[in-house]
Amino acid sequence: MRTLTAIPHPTRRQALIVAAAALALPRPARAAGLRVATVDWAVLETLLALGVVPVAATELRQFREVAVEPPVPTTVADLGLRGTVNLEMLLLARPELIFSSSFYVSTEPRLRLIAPVESFSIYGRGQEPFAASVAMTRAIGVRLGITERAEAYLAETEAEFAALRQRLEGGPSRPVIPINLGDARHFRVFGADSMFGEVLKRLGLANAWTEPTSYSAMAPVGLEALARVPEAWIAMIPPAPPDAERILAASAFWKALPNVREGRVLALDPINPYGALPAARRFARLLVEALAARRAGHG
Known part of the structure; x- marks a missing residue:
């Protein structure tokens, strides 16, 4: 239709x-x-x-x-x-x-x-999306007569974040830059006001991107900007154009980046960048699992 x-x-x-x-x-x-x-x-x-x-x-x-x-x-x-x-x-x-x-x-x-x-309203100028998502979850619970279920979900969310923070304790702490490729030369970066940025903070991790962003993200950012954060983990969040990763793999500049050269690129599974608490929990879980696997692999 x-x-x-x-x-x-x-x-x-x-x-x-x-x-x-x-x-x-x-x-x-x-x-x-x-x-x-x-x-x-x-x-x-x-x-x-x-x-x-x-x-x-x-x-x-x-x-x-x-x-x-x-x-x-x-x-x-x-x-x-x-x-x-x-x-x-x-x-x-x-x-x-x-x-x-x-x-x-x-x-x-x-x-x-x-x-x-x-x-x-979850995403807006000067608004913290995590807190707004908590408020929305509670409001939906009240409106639909499932307040206990909503509060239980919020408690589960806090418990999951506590467990993930504990899992990161004792390991080497580096900042993380969450990005989404636009093409082989540009990316979208998620700042402190994004849900991804808030998740990093709640996990006790620093966001390597410290410049202001508007409504959670900035795009397009030239690939050369990654040279300013050589110590960071690069968390790559799909989707990406079909040929972008193939072109990057052959790029001399990309391979010369310290993050790439030293194996600090994390290819995560897809996550909704403008989601609510379920997206926040998914990002936190996938990121911690990827970090844990990489650290274990490097001893």
């Missing part, structure tokens, strides 16, 4: 096809008696982490590749692109509540024609 910019009037045939497909699927879990949908990935991963399966969400194929976890059940209807939500599909999903975020303010007037909208 095509993506529309206003509340559509589907043909009878379209409505019957989609309705039949929807009825063939198991009914999603209901929280506080509400059918919940979301257009934001940070909200989606938080709902799933709390055991709430929404009736619909956006870009699910991409979410499964980039965010990876929590897994998305096949019962969740895909609303298409986050920036241009398929309002026809959303209407047919019959949500009673739609969760949004500050990224999608321009879409919310149209969403409100379908169901009430509640919005959160």
Whole structure:
């Protein structure tokens, strides 16, 4: 079905096809008696982490590749692109509540024609995304009547970070620079105001990138900037253009960087850079596992 910019009037045939497909699927879990949908990935991963399966969400194929976890059940209807939500599909999903975020303010007037909208803000100038994610998790717990479940998840998060910090104790401490390749010559770097930057701080690690960033990241940054942080671990976060890593592997400049020459490049699995607590926990776990493996390998 095509993506529309206003509340559509589907043909009878379209409505019957989609309705039949929807009825063939198991009914999603209901929280506080509400059918919940979301257009934001940070909200989606938080709902799933709390055991709430929404009736619909956006870009699910991409979410499964980039965010990876929590897994998305096949019962969740895909609303298409986050920036241009398929309002026809959303209407047919019959949500009673739609969760949004500050990224999608321009879409919310149209969403409100379908169901009430509640919005959160995690990423903004001068805002700490980790604390904002904690607040969002609590707010969702209250709104959906699962306060105990939300508090348990927050306690699990703190316990996991404590265990990961302990795992790093006693090892050599170097700063980390988290980056995402744009191409073979440029990268996006995540600063202190990013979720990755906050995770580093909570793990007791320094972020090697000390220059200001805007809304969590700066891009594009020339590859030569890595020469300014020769002592750091380079944490490379997918996705990257298909040929970028191949070109880097043959680059004399890249191979001459002390970080690369001395084996301090960590190739992590994909992580949602604008996620909430599930993304923070995934980054922390993958980073500590990679550091532990590298340190063990070097004795």
